[in-house]
Amino acid sequence: MLNPVHLRTLLEVVRLGSFAAAANRLGYTPSAVSQQMTALESDSGIQLFDRGARSAHPTRAAEVMAEHAVAVLGELDALIEAAAGVDRETSGELRMSTYASLAHQIFPTLLAEQLADEPSLAIRLTVRDPSPAVQALRNGEDIDVSLVYRVGESGLSWPDSVSAVYLGEDRYRVLAPTSWKLHEYDIVTLEQLVGRPWIMHHSGNSDSDEIETLFAAQSLRPRVVARCDDFAVSAKLVASGYAAAFIPEAALRNLPDNVSVLQVPELMLVRHVWALCTQRGMQQPAQRLLQRLRETLAATTLG
Incomplete structure (x- = not known):
């Protein structure tokens, strides 16, 4: 078979x-x-x-x-969706999957607001990257809403059985140590970044592939001194004066001191954030939570 x-x-x-x-x-x-x-x-x-x-x-x-x-x-x-729907109808839980940067920086506040409005709501949360989240949907795992993202022209494909709800953009920004004094410029040029040390993603995921493609297209060859997929750790390394990093805006809350967010027009890359919803995920209160997330992403944009 x-x-x-x-x-x-x-x-x-x-x-x-x-x-x-x-x-x-x-x-x-x-x-x-x-x-x-x-x-x-x-x-x-x-x-x-x-x-x-x-x-x-x-x-x-x-x-x-x-x-x-x-x-x-x-x-x-x-x-799979029909069979899983029978189980969902008998449960009062809202089953959600989200990726780490949302879970770390934004989701706790959203959950607190949602639960304050609807204290009887039970939410079961799973934190994982978009690839395994989509695989879980294909395998029929009981998830009502999966929050995922696509970077640039790459990205995952998902089952036709889910409804894909677009939530907004999450732009990448250049973080640099304040000691470099690049924050004194309204616009930072690529020439000012040449030869600087960088913290980059580990190779092999869509983020790293798209970032490396973008840097290569701009003829910027970063001097990679570290690889890290934990944005909070990367921000702390930037704060130490160690290197620059390229991080989504959703992960820029509560930045440590001595970190500057730079305007580098040539380095434009966006995560497009989607909610993959089963039939139950298209109902309330899931859609109220997604609306809060949509508004938060829009407010996060630094300009």
Whole structure:
């Protein structure tokens, strides 16, 4: 029997044209995608890729299988959602998933406001990155609302069975030690950042790929002295005078002293924030909470 996970991966490989692109979209490593495709060929008995030394191209059989997989996966998503909905209807809990920077900086205040208005509301919260959050939706996990983001032109694909509600932008900003005195300039140029030390994301996620692409397009070759995915830690390292960092605005609350937020027009990158809602997530009080989040994101913009 064919594995639906492998079919979904095949669909993305055919759509995007490579194992690496599909891996980025689905939250896997390229080697994991390759292993899934090998397993799918073994299970089906069909050659799906013409493999070279450094590339793999879908065969016509793979394209036909992907075309049919759209309908098959749509039916499976609907089946999972219908079955999960029965359980949700019997529960008074609102099940939510959010990613770390929202959970750390913004979500506690929103939850306090929501619970003050609706003290009987029970919220079960899971904190995880967008890739596993989307995988949980595909696997039928009981989540009513998943908060995720897309960066630049990259991003995850999600099941057709959920309603995607756009919440707003979360722009990246350059943080620098105040000791560099760059905050004295209304606009900071790329030339003023050349040769400076930087704290960058770990490689392999959509944030790091898009940031590195942006920096390369501007011919800015950062001198990377550290890699860190914890924005609070990065901000403290900036405050020490160690290096600059590139951090979303939603993570800039309660910055330590000796940190400056710079205006660098050439370095423009945005997280687009979405709420992936099941049928129950489209109802109240979930939508009231999402409206609060939408307003908070709009107010967070520094200009």
